[in-house]
Amino acid sequence: MSERSVAQNAQLALLLEVTGTPKPGNVDREREYDDLRFEHFMAGAVGVRSGLDRAAAGDPIGPAFETAVDGMAGQSAGNTQFGALLVLTPLAAAASDGRLSPSGVDAVVRETTVDDAAAFYRSFEHVDVAVDDPPDGLEPLDVRRGSDAIPELRARELTLFDVMAESADVDGVAAEWVSGFERVFEASEMLLDGSGPVADRASDVFIELLADEPDTFIVTRQNCDTAAEVQRRAQAVLDGEEDATALAEEFVERDINPGTTADLVAGALFVALERGLDV
Template sequence: MRTTAQNAELALLLEVAGTPKPGNVDRHRDHDDLRFEHFLAGAVGARRGLEMAAVGEPLGESFLAAIEGMSEQRGGNTQFGAVLLQLPLVAAAGDGDRSLTPEGATAVVEATTVADAANFYRAFEAVDVAVDDPPEGMEPLDVRRGSDAVTELESRALTLRDVMERSADRDGVAREWVDGFQRVFAAAESIEGGDGPVADRAARTFLGLLADEVDTFVATQHDRATAEAVTERAQAALDGEVDPETLADEFVAEDINPGTTADIVAAGLFVALERGLDV
């Protein structure tokens, strides 16, 4: 029987194995500087941090360990957002006083500390993460400052939950943290209710999520209009008007990478595996 941490690692592996996932690296498609093998190595590298969260170590320390391990491959950022989404779920699943439910994961989020936020910031020093510029007046809290922002965090007594709340209006991963992981649990139900190989179920779930809501990473990478067009094109693929394989090739050629949607699928896979999904 797999442990909670092993299920989290397997979820990362299954997510990248699913195909087609329009715009994302998968087992059939690489990007010029980011390849399938990098994601496999990133998932394995994150294991120690996942294990820490599962046995109740502080969430910030667990995240920092996971990202430092994830970064030990040549591709750079592979699963920063996916691990960030998984960790409260892993902690909830591993804690006998909580459960792997939206309420259990929210309890983990609500219990985060200023020290957790500080380690979250330090994780940005391990790997280059694409993020929006902070709102005016928030430059001292720019996550790209890494440990240089820790004094400011401490002076404002901001927990990791507080940090996520400040980004929730423009970042889909942060929104999940403060909204009870609604899309993550919906993704788990979609995967559980599907048929065929699990990786293929995950790919179908990815397309459905992408058609349902704008991917905030695409909005950061390009702009809001591009992200909205991506959603419309994903819906066309769902409706059978476009071949998802063709759409995947088009998105790769256009450098469109719906990373937030992939992160949600990875977290949803973890929930499904913990609930007993057979692989």
């Protein structure tokens, strides 16, 4: 049998992420939203492959990411894996370059350019992504402006790393970009140290991460109080005081979707697969 390529491991990470159940609030094998279903994640994962191939081939991160997002958008539910791809693209680039480590991927993201930032902004034209209003003074760089913001990016000479650094305190994926993907690598160790079905380990790691820090996608779509509640209740699951499946039902009912935490799990699954996690 053939070994999976870097891009195949990244694609498989997306599929295994959504396979894990329960992941309270996320789409998973047993829970979905009427307008965001399990099948949309399947189609999204099929579509991302050429972008991941580009990242693995050493193409610049920004255009590779934009290609992946464009492919992901080829299903009717809109954004399924935007954040996960923002995690996976630099990890795939680092892996294909033999430097899949915190310092290696840190070097990859610090090497990004203004052109990468421009491609990142263009990618928002392929799909609607829930984002916060930009901080005061950064309105010209609102990602929702898409390519209209590119002249401003160029004027300020902002690389994709710079763009991520601007939102690292309000976006859990951006926070990974500026920290050597610290939580992703930690979570990958949990996956590798675990036993049993990979899908169950993905669920366990998801709840660990959720209890660890507030999910910034919930902060964006709901508010800080809700994110704090989710964090507290994930801890209650770990403490045996709440049932994960019941919590999953409740969060889906309340439309509380910890999407950023899912993005990190996808990244952790990729790292673990590259390091020998057996499926």
